[in-house]
Amino acid sequence: EEVSRLLALKAKLGGDAPVNQKFTLKTPKGTRDYAPQQMTLRQGVLDKIVQVFKRHGGEAIDTPVFELKEVLTGKYGEDSKLIYDLKDQGGEILSMRYDLTVPLARYLAMNKISSIKRYHIAKVYRRDNPAMTRGRYREFYQCDFDIAGTYDPMIADAECVKIVAEILDTLDLGEYVIKLNHRQLLDGMFEACGVPADNFRAICSAVDKLDKSPWEDVRKEMVDEKGLDGATADKIGEYVRLSGGTELVEKLLADPKLKAVPNAVKGLEGMQLLLKYCSLLGLEKAISFDLSLARGLDYYTGVIYECVLKTEPPLSLPATPIKTSAQNGGDQQDQQGGGGIVGSVAGGGRYDNLVGMFDPRGKAVPCVGVSIGVERIFSVLEAKFAASKVKLRTNDVEVYVASAHKGLHEQRLRVLNQLWQAGVKAEHSYKLNPKLLAQLQHCEENQIPLAIILGDAELSQGVVKLREVVTRQEASVKLDDLAEEIIKRRPKD
Amino acid sequence: EEVSRLLALKAKLGGDAPVNQKFTLKTPKGTRDYAPQQMTLRQGVLDKIVQVFKRHGGEAIDTPVFELKEVLTGKYGEDSKLIYDLKDQGGEILSMRYDLTVPLARYLAMNKISSIKRYHIAKVYRRDNPAMTRGRYREFYQCDFDIAGTYDPMIADAECVKIVAEILDTLDLGEYVIKLNHRQLLDGMFEACGVPADNFRAICSAVDKLDKSPWEDVRKEMVDEKGLDGATADKIGEYVRLSGGTELVEKLLADPKLKAVPNAVKGLEGMQLLLKYCSLLGLEKAISFDLSLARGLDYYTGVIYECVLKTEPPLSLPATPIKTSAQNGGDQQDQQGGGGIVGSVAGGGRYDNLVGMFDPRGKAVPCVGVSIGVERIFSVLEAKFAASKVKLRTNDVEVYVASAHKGLHEQRLRVLNQLWQAGVKAEHSYKLNPKLLAQLQHCEENQIPLAIILGDAELSQGVVKLREVVTRQEASVKLDDLAEEIIKRRPKD
Incomplete structure (x- = not known):
């Protein structure tokens, strides 16, 4: 029977009349091929980003594209439904990585590494509703830089902001702003406004939608869906409208409601230190302390960042924003959902407890990191090139x-x-x-x-x-x- | 209920006493993390290989890590059982790519591209029995260069041999030999020896094992398992012992048995042309026309190559060869199975009918290509570095x-x-x-x-x-x- 099988195969492969497939030739939904032109553009972007990572002493690591399913379980909240699982073909039960952060935490815990400054550029997978014209895919590159280790407050955190600014400068994407906030301050502010402690994360996830929805909608979600009373919501509404610099931190430190809440004071003091370090690193004009910044995922424990482009790139994009997974409340590191049309092009924050979840004795390794939204950046640059009608060389032949x-x-x-x-x-x-x-x-x-x-x-x-x-x-x-x-x-x- | 779910999540993530996992922390079977030291080594190897690809005018492409399952179906013969399938989570049925050749063929047919010189460096996936000390993994890098297009005989084929030689030279892995053979000659030789046409591929797959098994075992397989009569097997045995250069081609062109078989003559004339072009490209000392070279996969239609290292690298490897998938008869592009201890470090050949399998009207795009066995090469270099006790720098800090x-x-x-x-x-x-x-x-x-x-x-x-x-x-x-x-x-x- 082997012979007949081989014969059948031969007929398929070597025959003069090949058997033609009966299905539509396409890549899987939400994925794309990169043609030489796109690869050239992409490689140029990644080279520049890696240059910045190396300028800051980053070391590269790589991890498998799939993990034991258990490694990913319980790390992403409601977005877990977007994880690709592999078919059970005997042996281990595997899932495709959803981001590069959880694999990093697994790597650090597994190898008992207590400090590293690493970058990782690789594809991640999400069974999301793709909006490919907006640079949203089911298979997409993430480009992460993280600093793990027990250090003094805000020094590593400020360097991550610096890295984002250097990358945006080198890629020449126009003006941008890096929004900064602090999870402890958010929690303290919720407490000061009278939100019950067990409702902090849910309210936080509502605040996260302010970059895409007007306050009225967010307030409605807080009151109607999340059971907050209207007066409390209105107090939050006052705060989340605020943004500025050190003068805002000082104003809030003098605010009687916040002054009374230790978490709020700690968060504000942290922001004060971060803004000072950022100013020493020449970042004053690039940053904005923004109380409406919340980030989707739960695992952040300190500073959070998000970088958005100020000027719209010349993209033919849908006029109405598409509902994104971030609007469903669950995106962290990912720049797939964000404000404006292109949305955020970088984001991140401090997550001090994730590595400890993998350590048998719960030993924590504090981490802070940023993720560059390279797919968004590719989309912007591809549109720019298409508009400019410059033809990119795709080979180097002399x-x-x-x-x-x-x-x-x-x-x-x-x-x-x-x-x-x-x-x-x-x-x-x-x-x-x-x-x-x-x-x-x-x-x-x-x-x-x-x-x-x-x-x-x-x-x-x-x-x-x-x-x-x-x-x-x-x-x-x-x-x-x-x-x-x-x-x-x-x-x- | 959302609130309680979020609370539970918060307890997991933000709590002071993290919940520790109850499973063994590991990467999936047959996969590995790359630490900074390994990444540095790997990046160095890949940079050198890309330099060679670009010197020959190669353009980069990338394709998704998974394909519609139908794209891979019927392309790999019995090795199809090694394909990773994704779980059916609604929507399309997907499989992980098994190599980079079938995705290239799909890409060419889908985009109606009739000529390209492309390289592709990416991970591929096989549910094989891993032998990681030998550089065999379930997730591993392939590093392919292919020339697609309708051209005159052997000009592109010879350039692929040149590329392999340049890469081996630049990586400084010691002496090597690039074995060359031709599928048409093999078929002609089988015909001349009296093998029935419907048994060619099965006998070819037996010949493929000669790099790991003695002739006696291969003969036994031909006679006992594949029903060949002993006298026919012995005739094959005479031929497959032969290797050499142009003088061997001439001798075989004068061989009365082969002279009578058009396929054999065509194959030998092809070899003659290939050897001439290789000599013009300064490859005389690097190559060997070797009648025992067969390659596993069925889809080759012309020249086939395989490059093996002559000197054993300083590896602590098992003394007895491990049974590989190639021994099961089905590996093509892959250097995971091969001769010697390290085995082949590059291989490939001409496959003129694969793209046509995807074209609705069966339009063929002739292709020839090589795949560099980078995982083998990484293993060799990692062992070399471990032995030398040189510490590789993993960052570039000045x-x-x-x-x-x-x-x-x-x-x-x-x-x-x-x-x-x-x-x-x-x-x-x-x-x-x-x-x-x-x-x-x-x-x-x-x-x-x-x-x-x-x-x-x-x-x-x-x-x-x-x-x-x-x-x-x-x-x-x-x-x-x-x-x-x-x-x-x-x-x-």
């Missing part, structure tokens, strides 16, 4: 080796061998006798700067023509000097 | 900003800000008042070349100490010149 007439393919291979050995990026036609015009057109279409044109007349004298594709200027170059001459013409940078 | 005494953390932040703005890679302690000795030890442990030591005495004069960590030489540098001075001391390359 020189194309062309034949002027028939019968030169062996000569081409000899010349190419010489160039490749010298480290020159070179290609040619895989046809024996391509037309010269077709070869030169290939150079123009692919923005290859130089072409070598082989011809018997020149070869008999040991030379070839070297042509600048754009100017069409030609020079005669000795075969032996070819690689050297091409290297000499490389653009300096 | 300078550490230290405090000589208490109360200088704000000064440190100012200096760091100045350095980061100038693009200098710099870090410091996240503690307010770290001990000087601890700071200098951190530099030594992390091989940070320079340290700035801040002290009130120097700062009052607008200078700081700049110290070479290894030599302990110190110089006084003006605060304003600091970034410039550090950039001046960068190693040139």
